[in-house]
Amino acid sequence: MPRVITLGEIMLRLAPQGYNRFVQATSLEATYGGAEANVAVSLANYGIASSFITKLPKHQIGDAALNELRRYGVDVQHIVRGGDRLGIYYLEKGASQRPSLVIYDRAGSSMQKAEVEDFDWAQIFQDADWFHFTGISPALGDNVAAICMEACREAKKRGITVSCDLNYRKKLWTKEKAARVMGELAQYVDICIANEEDANDIFGISSEHSDVVGGQLNYKAYQKVAAQLSEQCGFKKVAITLRSSISASDNKWAALLYTGQQSYFSKEYKIHIVDRVGGGDSFSAGLIFGELMDYAPQQTIEFAVAASCLKHSIEGDLNHVSADEVRKLMDGDGSGRVSR
Numbered sequence: 001m002p003r004v005i006t007l008g009e010i011m012l013r014l015a016p017q018g019y020n021r022f023v024q025a026t027s028l029e030a031t032y033g034g035a036e037a038n039v040a041v042s043l044a045n046y047g048i049a050s051s052f053i054t055k056l057p058k059h060q061i062g063d064a065a066l067n068e069l070r071r072y073g074v075d076v077q078h079i080v081r082g083g084d085r086l087g088i089y090y091l092e093k094g095a096s097q098r099p100s101l102v103i104y105d106r107a108g109s110s111m112q113k114a115e116v117e118d119f120d121w122a123q124i125f126q127d128a129d130w131f132h133f134t135g136i137s138p139a140l141g142d143n144v145a146a147i148c149m150e151a152c153r154e155a156k157k158r159g160i161t162v163s164c165d166l167n168y169r170k171k172l173w174t175k176e177k178a179a180r181v182m183g184e185l186a187q188y189v190d191i192c193i194a195n196e197e198d199a200n201d202i203f204g205i206s207s208e209h210s211d212v213v214g215g216q217l218n219y220k221a222y223q224k225v226a227a228q229l230s231e232q233c234g235f236k237k238v239a240i241t242l243r244s245s246i247s248a249s250d251n252k253w254a255a256l257l258y259t260g261q262q263s264y265f266s267k268e269y270k271i272h273i274v275d276r277v278g279g280g281d282s283f284s285a286g287l288i289f290g291e292l293m294d295y296a297p298q299q300t301i302e303f304a305v306a307a308s309c310l311k312h313s314i315e316g317d318l319n320h321v322s323a324d325e326v327r328k329l330m331d332g333d334g335s336g337r338v339s340r
């Protein structure tokens with residue numbers, strides 16, 4: 001069985017019930033999530049051996065986050081314990097023309113204050129086939145960027161495939177710093193994953209005749225974006241999700257996979273959103289799964305997009321679907337009819 005390692009921060013998510021605004025809330029629902037943890041859970045659901053690497057405080061809230069991973073079969077044996085707090089993010093889900101809102105409270109978290117010496121990558125990477133991280137982790141601080149660099153170097157030394165979701169977050173760092181740090185990490189990355197804005201925000205590579213805010217994307221132009229990313233950074237493959245936002249409640253969802261020789265576009269889904277947080281992470285997990293299963297490029301991108309399409313129908317960060325359910329949607333059964 002292939003083994004995948006993901007590195008990042010799992011956080012406590014606090015959100016009003018339903019589509020209430022913060023000002024309306026008399027209680028907040030507590031769940032857990034974080035980009036790389038979300039990927040690890042999805043892969044575990046698909047039957048892949050996945051290990052999540054992070055640093056958690058050694059108290060009951062840290063235990064709760066650890067147990068959340070355990071319940072889905074994610075390997076947690078290499079998680080480091082220490083520090084004082086678990087990062088928190090507050091989510092107000094948008095609806096119709098009102099966008100979602102995320103407020104971070106993660107400064108001083110155990111992972112944000114982690115050091116290179118906390119992690120023994122030679123031991124962590126034993127028998128590993130794949131390493132995945134996102135641009136969120138190095139954005140937490142120079143120390144976490146150094147941890148990512150150490151992990152990438154060790155993975156590359158061992159011949160492990162490295163994937164990275166660029167995942168630019170303007171609330172965590174500037175475009176200038178993101179370009180410098182991610183440019184250094186990119187030399188170790190085999191497969192780059194991005195959304196319709198990441199390449200422009202980090203590397204200044206934009207799609208012609210696209211209006212992301214207005215929900216108008218020139219799909220064909222993103223082939224050039226993928227090719228430029230590949231040429232500039234040396235990526236073997238580039239995957240780009242293509243979200244056309246009609247409103248906070250309704251989107252069109254597709255993606256492309258660029259292999260250096262050819263671009264493969266998925267079918268486009270019209271989705272009515274229950275919860276979009278984790279949508280990109282479910283795409284990353286689907287893409288990794290397809291690659292590990294030696295799917296053909298078209299089948300890989302179709303699986304990744306179908307997996308992410310289903311995630312938009314599920315509350316919380318995590319994608320609670322099986323590989324069979326994803327394949328069923330891939331095969332055209334998207335009616336939503338009751339299964340009896």
